[in-house]
Amino acid sequence: MTTLTIDVADLDSVKDSMKAAFRGEPQGCSYSFRSEERLLSILTANRWAILKALTGAGPLGVRELARRVGRDVKGVHTDTQLLANCGLIDKTEDGKLHLPYDEVRVQLVAKAAA
Template identity: 80%
Template sequence: MTTLTINVANLDDVKASMRAGFRGEPQGCAYTFQTASDLLSTLTANRWAILKALTGAGPLGVRELARRVGRDVKGVHTDAQLMVGCGLIDKTADGKLHLPYDEVRLELVARAQAA
């Protein structure tokens, strides 16, 4: 099973992960946002529904995707284009949308602020 983890990390954490990957340590597949605000503004409830519908489904056309998420084609197309543009989902040569993962995990952590 292939899993995509969507998370928030600062640049130093991303660099450390890359260095570990270069040393041969498995890192898994991740899509990282710099801030929780970026993640939450990009991954709205409607876009999360698109990700869920694409997970493990293989390539889908916009009309079929809209049917599966219960939305209008134009709205799904707009949201999908944004996610293609930022690299969160793929677009095949024939224009279908694809998320090549069997599972998507969302990691969003809140920590106590230092006093």
């Protein structure tokens, strides 16, 4: 099973992960935002529903995706354009939408102030 982990990480953490990957250490599949605010502005409830519908589904057209999430085609098209432009979902050569993972996890962590 392939899992995508969406989280928040600063640039130094991302660089450290890249260096570890170059050394051959498995890192898993991840997508990092620079801030919680950015993650939450991109992953709205409607866009999260799109990611859930695409998870493990194979490539889908916008109309089929809209049917699966119970929304209008124009709104789903707008949201999938944003998700594709930021790299969270892929578009196939024939224009279908694809998320090549069997599972998607979102990690947000709140810690007590030091």
